[in-house]
Amino acid sequence: MAKILTESPIKEQEICIQCGLCCDGTLFGHAVLQKGERGNLPEKIEQQYGNEGEAEFFTLPCAYFEGKCTIYDKKKAVVCSAFRCQLLKTFAQGDVSQQDAVKIVTDALKFKVEIYELYKQIFGVDFKLSFRELLNEMGKMTEPPAQKTKELALLKAKCNIYETLLIKNFKSIKTFEAMIDSTVE
Ligand code: SF4
Ligand code: SF4
Known part of the structure; x- marks a missing residue:
């Protein structure tokens, strides 16, 4: 299984900081959660929790997005740090x-x-x-x-x-x- 990369290189972060299209409901309507993450997530992400069968997610736009992520240096969902769009790749x-x-x-x-x-x-x-x-x-x-x-x-x-x-x-x-x-x- 591919290792989940949880810290973006600084140059990628410089692109993301001006963007946020994967957080604000432009690209996606939800973001996937890993099994077991529920219960250990930031409060507003817990409030936006949803599931369909086995699949767990939180809905977007994320309540922590205000032009940029407002909990950038705090604990977030795994997907928040691991996701890389095609542009970053x-x-x-x-x-x-x-x-x-x-x-x-x-x-x-x-x-x-x-x-x-x-x-x-x-x-x-x-x-x-x-x-x-x-x-x-x-x-x-x-x-x-x-x-x-x-x-x-x-x-x-x-x-x-x-x-x-x-x-x-x-x-x-x-x-x-x-x-x-x-x-x-
Ligand atoms: S991962 Fe891609 S879509 Fe998301 S903020 Fe960074 S550049 Fe934008
Ligand atoms: S917590 Fe931050 S990085 Fe994660 S979806 Fe919300 S705004 Fe984006």
């Missing part, structure tokens, strides 16, 4: 420079701001939940306000493009290839 392999990795992160954050601004323009209120929750809301929206049809189509298109970029840059190559295969069938 690609960086660790030397296939992307630190400067380019940071640019990918900042571009992703900017794109998300644009999406939330467009939502506000359309609906006149801030969308206060995570990107995954926004995707869910878009999926449920069957009857848009008639005068907003074009704007809503643009918002949906931007959400789809954003999701594709997230998968390409932050998820596994396999996930990205599977997504491409399913769209060209």
